[in-house]
Amino acid sequence: MAFYDEFLHPDVDRLLISDQGEIVVDEVRRHPVRIVVPVLGIVLAAFVFMAMPFVAGVAGAGYLVLFIIGILLVLWGVWRIHSEYMDRFVITNMRVFRVHGVFTQHVATMPLQRILDIAVERPFMGRLLGYGHFVFESAAQDQGLRDIRFVGRPEERDRTIQRVIQRSGARKSFVDGSW
Known part of the structure; x- marks a missing residue:
């Protein structure tokens, strides 16, 4: 397992007491409703990026501001989605x-x-x-x-x-x- 793999996947098997016979009965992910707001943030970022050419003709600084807002929305949305993915509730024996x-x-x-x-x-x-x-x-x-x-x-x-x-x-x- 690579170093970065620990930050990408919630490895619950490493937390088990295997030598005592502990097994996973159910591994529960968060309900998908938790990622609705982050996905809406990413969709809003897409609209911000699409609006950039129209703002560029009006003000050069507005172009940069919209670009930064769009990047921040994408980063926030991806971070929240990944954070929800890493959250697990585990039932063992x-x-x-x-x-x-x-x-x-x-x-x-x-x-x-x-x-x-x-x-x-x-x-x-x-x-x-x-x-x-x-x-x-x-x-x-x-x-x-x-x-x-x-x-x-x-x-x-x-x-x-x-x-x-x-x-x-x-x-x-x-x-x-x-x-």
Whole structure:
């Protein structure tokens, strides 16, 4: 793996405890709705570049200003898209963790046994577009993994986490069918 590859791809496999048998159950990317604004910024930059020939005849300095604005919009849009691409929420058979960041990478981890409650919030737009937000509650007062926002198919992901917690033995199972 090349040096720059670490800045281009979120390699979650390197964070696994492989010698203890940890495997990825689900690797969750952010919902595509998160890149709408950066894409609109890049589209706006295209309009700025298309307007440059019309402004060049009016004022020479305006041409340079529009060029700088267009370049900044493109760089901002590409940066935001890449930042969203590098943000991952991972469910393993032992824990859940989130890794995000491009140059400075942040990792927040919570063992499955510490998860007391998972709240799934689905705003109106989230219900229409298929995303939601997770809020994890644990016994810890302050934790680095509390809100996971813009998760695609949140009910399915919630069931996956509940199944993994159940299989890990952290919670008792309902076996005989009687109350």
